[in-house]
Each structure stands twice: as C-alpha cells, then as structure tokens.
Amino acid sequence: MALLYPDAHCELDFTDPLELLVATILSAQCTDKRVNKVTPTLFARYRDAADYAGADRAELEKIIHSTGFYRAKANSIIGLGQRLCAEHDGEVPGRLDDLVRLPGVGRKTANVVLGNAFGVPGITVDTHFGRLVRRFKMTDATDPVKVEHEIAALFPAGDWTMLSHRLVWHGRRVCHARRPACGACGVAKLCPSYGEGPVEPETAEALVRPGPFS
DNA sequence: ATCCCGAGGG
DNA sequence: CCCTCTGGAT
Numbered sequence: 718m719a720l721l722y723p724d725a726h727c728e729l730d731f732t733d734p735l736e737l738l739v740a741t742i743l744s745a746q747c748t749d750k751r752v753n754k755v756t757p758t759l760f761a762r763y764r765d766a767a768d769y770a771g772a773d774r775a776e777l778e779k780i781i782h783s784t785g786f787y788r789a790k791a792n793s794i795i796g797l798g799q800r801l802c803a804e805h806d807g808e809v810p811g812r813l814d815d816l817v818r819l820p821g822v823g824r825k826t827a828n829v830v831l832g833n834a835f836g837v838p839g840i841t842v843d844t845h846f847g848r849l850v851r852r853f854k855m856t857d858a859t860d861p862v863k864v865e866h867e868i869a870a871l872f873p874a875g876d877w878t879m880l881s882h883r884l885v886w887h888g889r890r891v892c893h894a895r896r897p898a899c900g901a902c903g904v905a906k907l908c909p910s911y912g913e914g915p916v917e918p919e920t921a922e923a924l925v926r927p928g929p930f931s
Numbered sequence: 932a933t934c935c936c937g938a939g940g941g
Numbered sequence: 942c943c944c945t946c947t948g949g950a951t
Contacts, residue, residue, distance in 0.1 A: 745948040751938070752947095785937040789949080823949050843947040885947060894945060895941080 734809035734834040735801075736760055739769070741826045742793055747784045755781055766807040769798025793821025811835045824861055832878035840865045841881040845888030852892060852910040 739759070743752045759780050763769050778791045797820050801807055809830065810816055816827035824842075831837040842850075842861040850864055872880055891898050897910075905911045 741947080742949090744946090746936080746946055747948095748939075748946055783937065785946085786935050786948090787937080789935055793949080821949065825948060829947080841947080844945090845947060881947095889947075 732834065734811075734830060735766065737834045738797070738809055738822070738826070738830050739794060741829045742797070742821045743781060743784045743790055745790070745826075746786060751784050755784060766798045766801035769794050770802050772798065790821065796820035797822070809834070811837070828881075832881065836878075838877040839881075840868050840877045841885070842868075843885055845885045845892075846881065848894060849884060849888040849892045852897070852908065853904075854909045 736756070740752055740756055743755070762780065763772060763777075772791075772795050774791055774795065777794065778787045781787050781790055781794075784790065800819055801809065805815070810819075811831070811834075813827055813831060816822055816830060817824065828839045828841040832839045832841060842864050847861070847864060850867070868880075869877075887902075891902050899905045899908070899911050902908070902911075
C-alpha cells in the first residue's frame with residue numbers, strides 16, 4: 718500500500734522503554750499535546766522504576782493532573798514501578814505476556830511499547846484506528862484482536878508499527894470522529910462510508926453495505 | 932456495562 | 942453545551 722501521509726509520525730517519540738511506557742499510560746483518553754506538556758517535569762522528577770515505586774502519591778498526581786484520570790494513572794504508575802522492581806529487575810520487559818500483566822498496561826499500551834521501544838512489529842489498535850477501520854469496513858468487529866487479524870491480512874509483510882502510526886494519524890487528522898474530512902482523504906473513493914456524511918459504526922447499514930475489501 | 936477525570940473543539 | 946480524546950480495570 719502506498720504511504721498516504723509521509724509526514725506521519727509519533728508525537729510521543731521516546732526510545733527509552735520506561736519513559737515510553739509511562740507516557741503511553743498517561744495518554745489514555747487524553748490528547749498527545751497534554752501528555753507532552755507534563756512529561757518534561759515528570760521525567761525530570763522520576764528517572765527509574767525505583768523512583769516511581771517510591772513516589773509520593775500526591776506529588777505525582779499533581780504533576781500528571783492535567784492529563785485526566787490522574788488518580789487511576791498515578792496508581793498504575795506507582796504500582797508499575799513496584800512491580801518492575803520486584804519482578805523484572807527494574808527493567809521494562811520486552812514480551813507481550815509480561816507487559817500486559819503490568820498495572821495500567823493493556824493491549825494497546827503494550828503494543829506501543831513493543832513496537833517503538835523494542836522494535837517488535839505489532840499492530841496498535843486504538844480508538845482512532847478502530848473508528849477508521851469500522852468506517853472503512855475492513856471489519857465490523859470491535860474486538861481488537863479480530864481487527865488486528867484483519868489488518869494483518871491486508872498488509873502481510875509491512876512495517877506494522879509504522880503502519881499503525883500512519884493509520885492512527887489518518888484517523889486523528891482526517892477521519893475525525895464527528896465530522897470526517899472526506900475531501901482531504903486519499904481513499905475516500907474506496908470508502909463505503911463516503912458520500913452519505915458521517916456514518917457511525919453503530920449504523921447497521923454501514924456494516925452491511927458492500928465495500929472494497931469485503 | 933460502568934467508572935475514572937480534565938481539557939479542548941465545534 | 943455536547944462530544945471526544947492514541948484505555949484500562951472492575
């Protein structure tokens with residue numbers, strides 16, 4: 718597949734596994750700009766897993782407050798530090814099984830870390846990606862695992878980490894949730910949702926209508 | 932299925 | 942004012 722947006726990039730450009738992991742936890746239900754605003758302070762204050770493990774809860778919450786869900790995120794991050802120290806020698810594990818068991822780390826976060834910090838090609842299905850896929854009717858599934866399999870079948874030997882970045886970017890900047898910019902979309906003509914305005918995945922017709930990949 | 936939570940856009 | 946934001950845990 719042609720690269721639709723050559724300038725697509727990951728705003729959270731961290732190569733350090735721990736920083737990337739923490740930043741990704743913060744990014745839950747939160748825009749990247751707001752995450753980027755707190756990470757300099759955060760990473761200056763806490764440098765390794767032990768720092769997070771022994772963090773003062775109130776202080777940590779204050780630093781990450783503006784990212785929303787600060788209580789749950791602080792819990793996750795402190796618990797994360799403790800678990801890394803107790804079970805992983807203070808290092809971020811590079812295996813999916815281990816990552817997903819960490820507090821505050823789900824499938825999406827784990828895949829981001831694997832792909833970007835460990836170079837493991839993986840598909841990252843997030844809210845943007847999911848919406849885009851449903852609109853494009855690559856699948857009618859909301860199950861991330863099923864979506865990942867569909868994507869894998871469409872792009873067999875590609876760089877899935879970069880592919881995820883590009884499609885996430887596309888979902889964010891073009892295929893908006895509320896009012897998609899179909900005029901700026903390179904694949905609008907291939908999209909079954911195009912021409913009838915915004916079509917939400919819940920609309921049964923959109924799921925039944927034949928598409929280019931069905 | 933529901934909760935967690937603040938910020939920014941239309 | 943209402944919706945959405947690179948989710949995860951219960």
